[in-house]
Amino acid sequence: MDFDFSDDQQSLRDAVRRWVEKGYGFERRKGIVAAGGFDRAAYGELAELGLTALTVPEEHGGLGQGAVDAMVAMEELGRGIVLEPLAQAFIATRVLAGFAPEAVQAEWLPRIASGEALVVLAHQERKARYRLDVCEAKAAQAGEAYTLTAIKSIVPAGDAADAFIVPAQLDGRIALFLVERGAQGLATQGYRTQDESRAAELRLDGTPATLITTDGLAALELAADVGLAATCAEAVGVMDQTLALTVDYMNQRKQFGVPIASFQALRHRVADMKMQLELARSMSYYATLKLDEAPEERRRALSRAKVQLGQSMRFVGQQSVQLHGGIGVTDEYIGSHYFKKLTQMEMAWGDTLHHLGEVSARMQDTAGVFA
Numbered sequence: 001m002d003f004d005f006s007d008d009q010q011s012l013r014d015a016v017r018r019w020v021e022k023g024y025g026f027e028r029r030k031g032i033v034a035a036g037g038f039d040r041a042a043y044g045e046l047a048e049l050g051l052t053a054l055t056v057p058e059e060h061g062g063l064g065q066g067a068v069d070a071m072v073a074m075e076e077l078g079r080g081i082v083l084e085p086l087a088q089a090f091i092a093t094r095v096l097a098g099f100a101p102e103a104v105q106a107e108w109l110p111r112i113a114s115g116e117a118l119v120v121l122a123h124q125e126r127k128a129r130y131r132l133d134v135c136e137a138k139a140a141q142a143g144e145a146y147t148l149t150a151i152k153s154i155v156p157a158g159d160a161a162d163a164f165i166v167p168a169q170l171d172g173r174i175a176l177f178l179v180e181r182g183a184q185g186l187a188t189q190g191y192r193t194q195d196e197s198r199a200a201e202l203r204l205d206g207t208p209a210t211l212i213t214t215d216g217l218a219a220l221e222l223a224a225d226v227g228l229a230a231t232c233a234e235a236v237g238v239m240d241q242t243l244a245l246t247v248d249y250m251n252q253r254k255q256f257g258v259p260i261a262s263f264q265a266l267r268h269r270v271a272d273m274k275m276q277l278e279l280a281r282s283m284s285y286y287a288t289l290k291l292d293e294a295p296e297e298r299r300r301a302l303s304r305a306k307v308q309l310g311q312s313m314r315f316v317g318q319q320s321v322q323l324h325g326g327i328g329v330t331d332e333y334i335g336s337h338y339f340k341k342l343t344q345m346e347m348a349w350g351d352t353l354h355h356l357g358e359v360s361a362r363m364q365d366t367a368g369v370f371a
Contacts, residue, residue: 005068005072008069009068009069009072012069012072012073013072013073013075013076015049016049016051016072016073016076016077017076017079019045019049020076020077020079020080020082021080023045024042024080024082026334028042029080029081029082029083029337032083033083033192033196036190036192036198037083037192037193037196037197037198037199038083038084038085038157038160038197038198039083039084040160042082042083042084043084043086043115043118044115046084046086046115047114047115047116048115050063051073051086051089052086052089052112052113052114052115053112053113053114053115054069054070054073054089054090055067055069055070055089055090055093055094056093056097056109056110056112056113057097057109060097060105060106060109060110060113061109061110061113061114062093062109062113063113067226067229067288067289067291067292068288068289070090070229070230070233070288071229071230071233071284071285071288072233073086074086074087074230074233074234074237075233075234075236075237075240075284076237077234077237078233078234078235078236078237078238078239078240078241079237079238079240079241080241081195081238081241081337081338081341083195083196083197083198084157085118085120085156085157085197086230087226087227087230087231087234088118088119088120088121088156088157088161089112089118089119090226090230091120091121091165091223091226091227091230092108092112092119092120092121092165093109093112094222094223094226095121095165095176095212095219095222095223096108096109096112096119096165096178096212097109098219098222099176099212099213099215099219100178100212100213101212104178104210104212108163108178111162116162117162117163118157118160118161118162118163119161119162119163119164119165119178120155120156120157120158120161120163120164120165121155121156121164121165121223121227122152122155122158122164122165122166122179122202123135123152123165123166123167123220123223123224124152124153124154124155125137125150125151125152125153126151126153129354130349130350130351130354132167132217132220132221132224133174133217135167135168135169135174136150136169137149137150137151137152137166137167137168137169137204138150138168138169139168139169139170139175139177139209140206141170145208146170146177146208146209146210146211147185147206147207147208147209148166148168148177148179148204148206148207148209149204149205149206149207150166150168150202150203150204151201151202151203151204152164152166152201152202152204153201153202154193154199154201155188155199155200155201155202156197156198156199157197157198157199157200158188158190158198158199158200158201158202159188159189159190159198159200160190160198161181162180162181163178163179163180163181164178164179164181164202165177165178165212165223166178166179166202166204166209167216167217167220168209168216170214170216173214173216173217174216174217174220175211175212175213175214175215175216176211176212176213176216176219176220177209177210177211177212178209178210178212179204179207179208179209179210183207183208183209184206184207184208185204185205185206185207185208186202186203186204186205186207187202187203187205188200188201188202188203189201189203193344194340194343194344195337195340195341195343195344195345196337196340218295221295221299222295222298224349225291225298225299225302226291227348227349228287228302228305228306228349228350229284229287229288229291229302229305231306231309231345231348231349232280232283232284232287232288232305232306232309233284233288234345235280235284235309235312235313235342235345236277236280236281236284238313238338238341238342238345239276239277239280239312239313239316239317239342240277241338242316242317242320242335242338242339242342243270243273243274243277243316243320245320245334245335245338246270246273246319246320246323246324246335247261247270249323249324249327249335250266250270250323260323266323269319269322269323270323272315272319273315273316273319273320276311276312276315276316277312277316279308279312280308280309280312280313283304283305283308283309284305284309286301286304286305287301287302287305287306290302296362299358299362300358300359300362303350303355303358303359303362304355304359306349306350306352306355307352307355307356307359309345309346310346310351310352310355311352313342313343313345313346314342314343314346314352316342317338317339317342317343320335320338320339321335321336321339
């Protein structure tokens with residue numbers, strides 16, 4: 001199997017990396033954090049790079065690229081711990097392009113591609129505990145119109161989004177709806193999360209909504225898997241930069257008159273960090289390449305990837321703090337922000353223990369040992 005990236009994908013990587021290095025430095029990020037954790041101007045710059053249009057079909061004004069291109073972009077954004085939720089554009093695009101009626105696609109996909117509209121998935125509920133099939137939100141139908149009553153938590157950039165993709169119960173099964181920001185009965189309460197990005201509580205009280213699909217659970221599972229793959233790719237970028245920061249610090253920090261990078265025991269710990277990073281990278285590739293497989297195989301693969309990524313994120317983050325010492329957890333030092341990002345990402349879309357249970361539940365009779 002050929003794991004080399006195409007020339008176009010390398011050019012995409014270089015373009016995003018240059019923007020992160022020159023346009024999204026630590027000082028700018030701190031300013032965005034102080035302003036609330038989301039900057040519409042920065043999101044607009046991602047759109048100018050073509051990232052919001054990356055996976056949108058060409059007939060709707062996008063570039064029509066695939067999951068590997070999205071993975072490349074997310075890796076590079078991870079290096080800069082970019083706060084703006086580009087992954088939500090990939091999720092919304094995949095759901096709308098795969099399940100929404102043509103009229104809904106024609107209205108929203110061009111706006112997502114241009115960066116004009118930020119459409120985010122609002123699916124988490126307090127009692128769900130990472131399970132996608134647990135949904136208390138209710139939908140009511142009157143003629144061809146629908147209204148939703150729901151409370152959704154930790155909605156990415158929820159108080160800045162232009163529309164929401166919301167699962168709700170309709171006639172005893174989960175359906176998926178699109179709700180516009182200005183809809184009657186919609187209220188948001190924004191806050192900063194552990195990794196300093198923006199999220200919100202979303203309340204819907206008899207709020208008008210547009211039906212995307214009545215096959216809501218299948219669409220929601222696909223959305224979650226796209227989000228998982230994007231998180232895995234972003235985590236690889238975060239870990240890559242965390243390792244680079246740690247090695248750079250060890251080459252500068254001296255003890256007994258020599259750089260601590262010369263101490264064999266510490267070099268072994270860095271080698272272990274590198275090993276975990278490469279294990280995570282290979283599983284991120286695996287997750288991305290499985291996105292177009294049948295749902296059962298796709299879901300199993302994404303859980304496997306998240307187990308490895310969760311283990312790697314925890315190890316790399318904790319070892320980085322240990323090798324830095326006290327400075328590794330100070331707010332003034334960028335390394336602590338990478339650690340916080342890794343800590344939150346380990347829990348995103350289901351923590352390691354949850355996905356270990358998913359892998360176990362999805363094992364076939366032989367578990368692959370005697371196949």
